[in-house]
Amino acid sequence: MILAVSGGLQAAGWVLASGSDRRVDTTRAGERQGGGVRMALEDDLAALMASAQGGDAAAYRALLTACLPVVSAMARAQGVRGEAVDDVVQDALMTVHRARASYDPARPFLPWLRAITQRRAIDRLRRAGRRPREVNDPLAYEAEADPGPAPGQGLEAQDRAAALARAVAALPDGQRQAVEHLGLRELSLDETAALTGRSKGALKVNLHRALKALRASLTQERE
Amino acid sequence: MADRAGCGLSRHERLVEDLAGGLEPVRRLPAPAVRAALWLGAALLIGLMLATQADPARLMLRLRVPDLALAGIGAVLTAITAAFAAFATSVPGRSGRWALLPLPPLALWIGASGLGCLREWIAPGTDIPGAHTVTGCFSFLICVSVPLSVLIVVMLRRACPLRPNLTAALGGLAVAAAAAALLIPVHPHDATATDLLIHAAAVAIVIAANGLGGGRLLGRDAGLG
Numbered sequence: 226m227i228l229a230v231s232g233g234l235q236a237a238g239w240v241l242a243s244g245s246d247r248r249v250d251t252t253r254a255g256e257r258q259g260g261g262v263r264m265a266l267e268d269d270l271a272a273l274m275a276s277a278q279g280g281d282a283a284a285y286r287a288l289l290t291a292c293l294p295v296v297s298a299m300a301r302a303q304g305v306r307g308e309a310v311d312d313v314v315q316d317a318l319m320t321v322h323r324a325r326a327s328y329d330p331a332r333p334f335l336p337w338l339r340a341i342t343q344r345r346a347i348d349r350l351r352r353a354g355r356r357p358r359e360v361n362d363p364l365a366y367e368a369e370a371d372p373g374p375a376p377g378q379g380l381e382a383q384d385r386a387a388a389l390a391r392a393v394a395a396l397p398d399g400q401r402q403a404v405e406h407l408g409l410r411e412l413s414l415d416e417t418a419a420l421t422g423r424s425k426g427a428l429k430v431n432l433h434r435a436l437k438a439l440r441a442s443l444t445q446e447r448e
Numbered sequence: 449m450a451d452r453a454g455c456g457l458s459r460h461e462r463l464v465e466d467l468a469g470g471l472e473p474v475r476r477l478p479a480p481a482v483r484a485a486l487w488l489g490a491a492l493l494i495g496l497m498l499a500t501q502a503d504p505a506r507l508m509l510r511l512r513v514p515d516l517a518l519a520g521i522g523a524v525l526t527a528i529t530a531a532f533a534a535f536a537t538s539v540p541g542r543s544g545r546w547a548l549l550p551l552p553p554l555a556l557w558i559g560a561s562g563l564g565c566l567r568e569w570i571a572p573g574t575d576i577p578g579a580h581t582v583t584g585c586f587s588f589l590i591c592v593s594v595p596l597s598v599l600i601v602v603m604l605r606r607a608c609p610l611r612p613n614l615t616a617a618l619g620g621l622a623v624a625a626a627a628a629a630l631l632i633p634v635h636p637h638d639a640t641a642t643d644l645l646i647h648a649a650a651v652a653i654v655i656a657a658n659g660l661g662g663g664r665l666l667g668r669d670a671g672l673g
Binding site: 322 | 459460461463464465467468469471472473474475476477479538539540541542606607608610611
């Protein structure tokens with residue numbers, strides 16, 4: 226029985242681990258939305274559950290393992306996020322276990338599993354005191370803060386860097402060197418003196434003048 | 449995803465191992481229609497026991513009155529459809545729309561019973577019940593409802609009612625309708641407004657008791673252990 230089921234899973238493009246532990250890798254199940262594959266998945270899960278109802282522990286283990294990614298995808302679709310997804314998966318598997326006698330193998334398995342997962346996801350969201358976030362709720366969608374950079378933020382930074390580079394390039398050589406080494410590369414006065422062959426006093430004067438010139442030119446540019 | 453514990457198994461894998469390790473064969477639940485039929489059979493059994501106390505001549509006379517007959521048919525159909533809907537909604541994945549199934553017979557039952565009120569004005573002189581018989585009806589409805597409620601809750605708990613309140617309310621409706629239908633053969637008088645109010649109160653108590661109690665009984669921890 227299980228061999229036939231395993232063959233079905235392989236035919237559906239699933240990876241089966243060899244050995245006594247018939248673990249099924251379903252990481253690709255979510256990517257495969259083809260009707261044929263889904264039908265095969267339905268049939269396989271239904272057959273595994275039918276065997277599990279008869280007391281076949283290996284089939285049951287394969288079924289529950291195959292359900293893990295499916296259940297967590299269903300929980301996410303219900304609006305559960307973060308670690309709560311794992312809690313829903315645990316609750317849903319416990320309910321699947323309790324309710325396994327109520328499954329009729331003549332009917333599709335996924336709606337049965339989805340009903341259980343949705344109920345457990347709603348329970349979890351209610352317990353957390355939150356309402357499920359509807360993806361089609363425009364107000365909630367607008368109010369959702371985006372932690373990433375704002376649009377155009379990179380372009381502004383790029384513009385500022387380019388303006389600074391232009392202003393620095395326009396400085397006389399001595400001042401430019403002082404800004405580049407002391408200001409931008411953050412070298413010490415001694416290191417810069419050794420690098421450029423200028424005295425430390427001259428470098429200080431150059432840096433002072435350069436900053437003054439930059440302030441003037443950048444202020445002018447902004448205006 | 450799940451945290452990794454020292455033994456190398458994730459939280460989910462551990463649960464899968466625990467559940468699969470302690471797996472025992474289970475007897476598959478019959479289809480909702482079959483389970484509803486079993487429960488209705490039990491109700492019918494009570495009806496047969498009560499039939500010994502019925503007065504056939506009087507029963508036939510009352511059933512010839514259109515609104516009484518319609519109310520009886522409505523109650524029986526409500527019991528059948530509500531019982532089926534309760535068992536259907538107790539199975540995960542079945543549509544919640546089954547809950548709409550008992551509404552048409554419920555409308556017939558309530559509507560036809562309501563017509564009974566009018567007869568008091570249309571045909572004065574009908575058999576008006578005294579306070580004693582009214583209390584008798586009330587206690588009859590409650591006494592019949594209790595065993596039927598216990599039975600339906602036990603049967604519904606064997607499935608996995610994910611919408612316990614809906615399932616319990618449907619179960620309560622089935623019980624109330626069955627009790628009202630069983631009352632017909634032993635009903636000592638014709639329907640009146642007082643009578644109808646008492647019935648409505650009894651039916652509401654049964655539905656509410658099942659909805660409140662059953663909601664908890666059929667809740668999260670219901671089902672197979």
